[in-house]
Amino acid sequence: MKKAENKPAPQPDLNPDAERLKAERLAILGQVASGLSGELRQPLSVIRNAVYFLNIQLGTAADEKVRRHLGILLNEVETLTRIVANIASLASTQAPKREVSDLEVIVAVAVERTTRPEHIKIERTIAPHTTLFCDPDQLRQAITNIITNSIQAMPDPGTIKVTCRQTNEELRIEISDTGTGMKDEIRNRVFEPLFTTSPQRTGLGMTVARSLIGANGGTVEIESEPGKGTTVALRFLKH
Numbered sequence: 001m002k003k004a005e006n007k008p009a010p011q012p013d014l015n016p017d018a019e020r021l022k023a024e025r026l027a028i029l030g031q032v033a034s035g036l037s038g039e040l041r042q043p044l045s046v047i048r049n050a051v052y053f054l055n056i057q058l059g060t061a062a063d064e065k066v067r068r069h070l071g072i073l074l075n076e077v078e079t080l081t082r083i084v085a086n087i088a089s090l091a092s093t094q095a096p097k098r099e100v101s102d103l104e105v106i107v108a109v110a111v112e113r114t115t116r117p118e119h120i121k122i123e124r125t126i127a128p129h130t131t132l133f134c135d136p137d138q139l140r141q142a143i144t145n146i147i148t149n150s151i152q153a154m155p156d157p158g159t160i161k162v163t164c165r166q167t168n169e170e171l172r173i174e175i176s177d178t179g180t181g182m183k184d185e186i187r188n189r190v191f192e193p194l195f196t197t198s199p200q201r202t203g204l205g206m207t208v209a210r211s212l213i214g215a216n217g218g219t220v221e222i223e224s225e226p227g228k229g230t231t232v233a234l235r236f237l238k239h
Contacts (some may be wrong), residue, residue: 048077075115082148083204087140095213096135100160101221103173107162110143119157122147124142127165132171132236134216142212145205146175146232148220151229153179182224 042230051074058066104126109124132139143162151159158178165172182190189195193207210220213234 003170013022040080042083044077044081048074048081051077069100073104078113078115082144097211098133098135100131101134101136101139103164104128106136106140107143107164107173108139110147111162113140114144114147114151116151120154120160121152121158122160122162124162126162130164130166130171134218134236135212138212138216142209142234143173143175145209149205150177150179150232152176152209152229155180158229166173168238169206170238171236174231175234176229176231178229181226181230182222183226187222187224191220 051070055062055067058070062070104124107124107126111124114122116122146160147160152227154177160178161174161175163174165174190206191210193204194238212232213220216236218234218236221233221235222230223233
């Protein structure tokens with residue numbers, strides 16, 4: 001994939017009244033999200049357990065169509081579970097539990113937990129024993145959200161590359177895709193809560209990702225160009 005032009009999204013002018021209104025809306029959204037995520041966890045767990053039970057009971061006796069639909073049901077449950085996790089993260093003010101963490105393991109778990117179609121490949125380039133002082137669960141969720149966003153932007157066969165680069169000053173995790181890319185007006189809004197260009201998305205994934213990365217001392221930058229894919233860079237300064 002040809003790397004998109006290095007053009008970080010411009011920072012909007014801060015209007016005190018607009019910022020106060022946004023903060024109030026986020027506070028209300030957080031209160032609703034907290035209760036909603038708690039209410040949804042239990043039924044999702046019941047559905048997931050029921051699907052596993054049916055798979056065990058039916059075994060090889062189930063025809064291909066039944067197994068395929070059980071798989072679809074389980075994938076959708078995992079999607080809803082991820083949405084609930086994003087809602088809970090949006091509502092949570094929990095401080096990160098930072099420790100020296102193995103990036104290779106974090107990314108591997110993030111990739112494993114991401115549901116993707118067969119026509120999309122994920123490649124990883126991370127040197128063994130690369131570490132970062134972070135909350136591994138929060139970083140894993142952020143990376144999962146970004147990969148999921150990349151998958152949703154790739155209607156055709158393509159590749160997502162997760163690469164770690166280091167200098168003396170910083171550690172940089174890049175997640176690049178060969179998807180549709182974004183115009184500037186879309187790219188400048190991807191971190192807004194509930195902003196989405198698709199009715200099938202919640203508009204919370206990237207908001208939560210930036211919040212979690214920020215809580216762990218990092219920043220998020222996006223480079224994108226229509227037709228040439230997108231690169232999301234997570235940057236962590238070394239102290």
